[in-house]
Amino acid sequence: MRFGSFSEMTGYYAERTPDSPALVFEEGGSIKALSFSALHGRIRERAEELKNAAVPAAGSGAEAPAVRCAGVFCTGALDCVVDILAAARAGFQQVLLDPMASDELLKEQIGLSGADMLLGDEDLAEEFAEFLKPAGQEPDLKAGRILFFTSGTTASARAVALSEASLCCSAYNGGSLLPLDPSDRLLLMLPLNHVFGFVCGLLWPLSCGASAALGRGPRHYVDDMAFFRPTAVSLVPLLLGFLLKNGLINSELRLMLIGAGECPPALIRTAKDKGIRVSFGYGLTETSSGLALSLGDDPYALTVCPDDEIRIAADGEIMVRAPGSMMEGYYRDPGATERAFSDGWLMTGDLGFIGEGGRLWITGRKKDIFVLPDGTKVYLPEYEAKLSEVLAGRDFALFMKDGAVCLAVSGEKSEEDGIAEAVLPLMKTLPRGQQIRRILMTGAIPRTATGKVRRWALAEEVN
Numbered sequence: 001m002r003f004g005s006f007s008e009m010t011g012y013y014a015e016r017t018p019d020s021p022a023l024v025f026e027e028g029g030s031i032k033a034l035s036f037s038a039l040h041g042r043i044r045e046r047a048e049e050l051k052n053a054a055v056p057a058a059g060s061g062a063e064a065p066a067v068r069c070a071g072v073f074c075t076g077a078l079d080c081v082v083d084i085l086a087a088a089r090a091g092f093q094q095v096l097l098d099p100m101a102s103d104e105l106l107k108e109q110i111g112l113s114g115a116d117m118l119l120g121d122e123d124l125a126e127e128f129a130e131f132l133k134p135a136g137q138e139p140d141l142k143a144g145r146i147l148f149f150t151s152g153t154t155a156s157a158r159a160v161a162l163s164e165a166s167l168c169c170s171a172y173n174g175g176s177l178l179p180l181d182p183s184d185r186l187l188l189m190l191p192l193n194h195v196f197g198f199v200c201g202l203l204w205p206l207s208c209g210a211s212a213a214l215g216r217g218p219r220h221y222v223d224d225m226a227f228f229r230p231t232a233v234s235l236v237p238l239l240l241g242f243l244l245k246n247g248l249i250n251s252e253l254r255l256m257l258i259g260a261g262e263c264p265p266a267l268i269r270t271a272k273d274k275g276i277r278v279s280f281g282y283g284l285t286e287t288s289s290g291l292a293l294s295l296g297d298d299p300y301a302l303t304v305c306p307d308d309e310i311r312i313a314a315d316g317e318i319m320v321r322a323p324g325s326m327m328e329g330y331y332r333d334p335g336a337t338e339r340a341f342s343d344g345w346l347m348t349g350d351l352g353f354i355g356e357g358g359r360l361w362i363t364g365r366k367k368d369i370f371v372l373p374d375g376t377k378v379y380l381p382e383y384e385a386k387l388s389e390v391l392a393g394r395d396f397a398l399f400m401k402d403g404a405v406c407l408a409v410s411g412e413k414s415e416e417d418g419i420a421e422a423v424l425p426l427m428k429t430l431p432r433g434q435q436i437r438r439i440l441m442t443g444a445i446p447r448t449a450t451g452k453v454r455r456w457a458l459a460e461e462v463n
Contacts, residue, residue: 003168003207005144007043007089013209014040020182022206024213024228025078031228033211034078039085046086053117065136067143069093071115073124074192076214080120081202084192087119088164091143095159096193098149099124107131112159112332113147114138140332147331148195150285150377159331160285162195169324170288171203173305177293178257178279180208180232187230189215189239196260196375199289200234200281204257225250232256237263238373238403238433244270257281258299259290260375264403268299282362286346288325292360302360310360311345317366318352319345372433373403383434390422397445399455401462404437408458413441438462 003009013020018037025032034042050070070087074080074096087094095113097106099121110118110128116135118125146167147159180186186205190197205212213228220227221239225248232255235243240258243249244267256271259281271278280299283290291310292302304310309321321344329337340346351364365371368380380398387396387407395410409419416439427435440462446454 001207002172005088005164005168006085006203007040007047009168009171009203009207010036010040010043010085013206017182017209020209021185021211023078023081024185024211026214026216026227036209039082042082043085043089046082047089050087050090050092065116065141067091067093067141068117068135069095069113069115069133069138069141071095071097071110071113071118071128071132073097073099073118073120075099075121076188076192076217077120078214080192081214083119088144088146093141093143093145093147095147096149096198098191098193109149109159114141142328145328148193148198148285158333158336160195161328161331162285162288163328166288166325166327167195167199167203168207169307170199170283170290171207173307173325174200174204174281174290174293175208176306177295177303178255180205180210180255182209184208184210184231184255185213185228186210186232186234187213187215187224187228188234189221189224190234190236194260194375195285195289196234196236196281196283200257200259204234205232222246222248225253234259236260236373236375237267238375240267240271241373249274249276255279257293259283261371261373262403263299265299282350282360284320284346284348286327286340287320287322288327291320291322300361301355301357302362304358304360310354312353313342313347315366316351316353316363318348318350318360318362320348321345370398370400370405372405374433376431376433378405378434386426387423390426391419394419395445397453397455397458398436399453399458401438401459405434406438406440406458406462407436408440408442408445408461410443410445411441416441 013036019035021033022036022039023034070092072084072094095115106128110131114133116132118128144164146162150158188201190201192198202212213230215224229250229252231252234257253276255277257279268278278299280294281290282292282302290305291308292304294301295303307324311319313319349366350362351366352360352362354360370378397408399406399408419439446457
């Protein structure tokens with residue numbers, strides 16, 4: 001079913017299946033459910049509260065701002081989900097924030113978005129209140145716009161301007177290829193401030209009239225599946241590997257959607273051996289998530305979503321048209337937006353080919369970006385620029401091996417300890433997943449005739 005807004009989506013099922021569970025959550029150690037009717041009612045009530053908060057006090061002489069901007073800390077809790085859906089109904093612009101991000105990054109993102117209020121977590125809202133802009137003083141606001149930051153390293157992460165309509169369109173595209181039954185319960189384990197988690201963890205089940213179980217965060221990865229007993233789940237490869245390794249898959253699970261990074265075939269085989277249907281998804285923040293899904297036995301043969309169009313450029317780059325789910329642009333960065341397109345086609349930076357039956361295969365990355373198993377993107381020019389400051393005069397390059405960031409340095413094996421000591425202060429400033437896990441001392445760094453590092457050749461040197 002196509003929907004143009006979140007309220008239209010919840011309202012549709014509130015009329016037709018009012019008592020069916022929409023959101024399932026933990027309260028006081030027990031599982032509770034909020035029906036579609038109750039959820040739709042809470043969204044309406046909360047939206048009115050938020051709109052009233054935008055009205056100046058009587059006699060103040062101030063005019064209510066045309067549009068307000070809410071920053072939402074995406075804790076994944078029930079109140080957070082209601083705040084996001086209600087702020088959209090109230091006509092606010094929103095920026096979805098990672099509550100685990102550094103203080104500096106949150107300050108930067110709140111300032112860029114023009115947020116004048118903070119929702120989702122009262123303690124964090126109070127802590128960061130001083131960085132808000134006065135309501136009505138930000139000129140570049142648009143009702144229904146939702147900002148998602150790309151999952152890159154700090155300076156390279158951009159704010160992508162999406163909308164209720166584009167996100168609902170993406171949910172429709174995914175649901176039309178991979179529908180959920182109203183009896184299904186999908187466990188939301190991914191962060192809502194990433195578009196994959198938002199669309200494929202929340203909107204996908206709601207758009208199908210199924211229920212979304214609100215996971216309790218990373219501390220409960222070990223017991224959420226046993227607690228909620230889902231029939232479906234959306235995962236990044238790193239989380240899939242953790243669940244399989246530790247035997248945490250519940251017996252009711254019948255469907256896994258894997259996305260946001262390359263998934264080792266062994267993990268997919270292990271999941272399939274448990275009788276679980278595994279679908280691999282390909283998408284971008286810029287296209288409101290999904291562009292293609294695997295539907296058959298081959299998880300790497302992707303069927304393009306109904307509203308989307310894909311072609312392959314002469315150099316193998318995947319080019320996309322997605323009229324219903326395409327971004328408005330990079331927020332406050334028209335130059336980057338213009339550079340992202342060629343004759344109306346979005347340049348994805350991914351390489352691939354279209355094969356039998358018009359299906360899409362992904363073969364690699366064109367840009368100098370690593371996509372880690374948790375979906376985070378590491379921008380190599382930025383990373384290597386920092387390394388050059390501590391490895392002055394050394395020839396080096398980054399490469400990936402088994403999902404980990406590795407460093408190759410031209411030199412003797414005896415120098416390895418000195419290199420590790422030199423880069424240690426920098427590593428302490430980076431998230432664990434982005435830290436260098438192995439150092440390879442090698443001869444000359446292998447390069448192409450044009451000087452580009454042959455990173456795949458470095459990976460082959462490591463056993």
